[in-house]
Amino acid sequence: LFSWYQNELIPTKELKINFTDDITGQLRGFRIFTACVRFGSNKKIFKRKKHIKRLYKSAKSIKMKSPYSKTDLNKIIDSVVEKNKDYDGDIQFDIIFSGGKTSSDGFTPLGLSTLIILSVKPFDFPDKFFKEGMKLVTFAFQRPFANVKYTFYLPAIFAHLTIVKDQEADGIIFVDPNDNETILEGSSFNIFMINSNDQILTYPLNGKILKGITRSIVIKICEKFKDLEVLEQSFTKNELINSKEVFITSTTRDVMPVTNVDGFIINDGKPGKLTMELREALIEFRR
Numbered sequence: 001l002f003s004w005y006q007n008e009l010i011p012t013k014e015l016k017i018n019f020t021d022d023i024t025g026q027l028r029g030f031r032i033f034t035a036c037v038r039f040g041s042n043k044k045i046f047k048r049k050k051h052i053k054r055l056y057k058s059a060k061s062i063k064m065k066s067p068y069s070k071t072d073l074n075k076i077i078d079s080v081v082e083k084n085k086d087y088d089g090d091i092q093f094d095i096i097f098s099g100g101k102t103s104s105d106g107f108t109p110l111g112l113s114t115l116i117i118l119s120v121k122p123f124d125f126p127d128k129f130f131k132e133g134m135k136l137v138t139f140a141f142q143r144p145f146a147n148v149k150y151t152f153y154l155p156a157i158f159a160h161l162t163i164v165k166d167q168e169a170d171g172i173i174f175v176d177p178n179d180n181e182t183i184l185e186g187s188s189f190n191i192f193m194i195n196s197n198d199q200i201l202t203y204p205l206n207g208k209i210l211k212g213i214t215r216s217i218v219i220k221i222c223e224k225f226k227d228l229e230v231l232e233q234s235f236t237k238n239e240l241i242n243s244k245e246v247f248i249t250s251t252t253r254d255v256m257p258v259t260n261v262d263g264f265i266i267n268d269g270k271p272g273k274l275t276m277e278l279r280e281a282l283i284e285f286r287r
């Protein structure tokens with residue numbers, strides 16, 4: 001697989017980042033990205049336009065200077081996709097804008113951000129997640145600048161090293177630290193629940209979660225193709241535990257069933273019927 005850095009296409013394994021040219025990104029964490037996937041047989045990045053749009057919107061909202069115009073970035077992405085065209089499997093492209101050169105205190109980016117396109121095999125999730133459903137635990141935290149997709153995952157990783165490990169769970173969901181009960185989003189995914197009236201609920205876009213691209217697609221599939229009612233409204237941990245079905249969404253996970261939250265079994269403890277139908281519908285949609 002080939003990645004892009006400093007005007008060059010290079011084998012991902014040989015990618016070496018120049019640290020001193022990018023102190024704001026590498027040391028201070030002023031760095032945003034989007035993770036998109038070219039699914040095997042398709043040869044095109046799924047929802048590429050939406051990913052690029054979110055990346056530029058993220059940059060604008062934090063006053064980061066984009067390294068290229070959208071048109072030029074698209075040409076570069078074309079060349080990266082082309083260079084990898086003979087690769088058989090799925091490819092995840094992490095398109096990263098990283099802070100760049102800095103003033104002496106390291107807090108003021110001096111020029112444009114740096115572009116890195118990392119081409120990798122997507123994360124491999126165990127089959128068990130789909131067959132038995134995931135076990136998630138809650139963690140009180142709200143991502144700052146939540147509608148920006150940045151590379152700071154320290155709180156989520158800390159939670160994985162502590163509560164996820166201790167409770168032998170598979171991942172975490174953030175609950176609003178202001179009330180300790182409102183479900184926001186996961187470490188790297190959005191979360192949905194289905195209530196007893198078969199209404200599908202997910203947290204609204206009010207600046208406290210990332211506007212996931214898979215979240216938007218799944219909402220559209222529910223409303224347009226499956227005639228299901230989606231309510232973008234908040235719900236509590238208690239409502240989640242007592243719901244009919246729970247699932248999560250992200251670019252690399254598609255739709256994944258959740259069957260246990262904080263040790264409480266959801267419904268009969270099996271992946272939900274609608275959840276698995278939505279998963280199939282999403283996979284079908286991108287064919």
Ligand code: PDD
Binds near residue numbers: 215
């Ligand atoms: N994560 N929320 C957060 C905090 C995320 O990092 C992500 C994506 C999502 C889901 O967004 P989308 O549907 O656009 O992928 C929600 C990527 C996939 C990752 O880090 O693996």
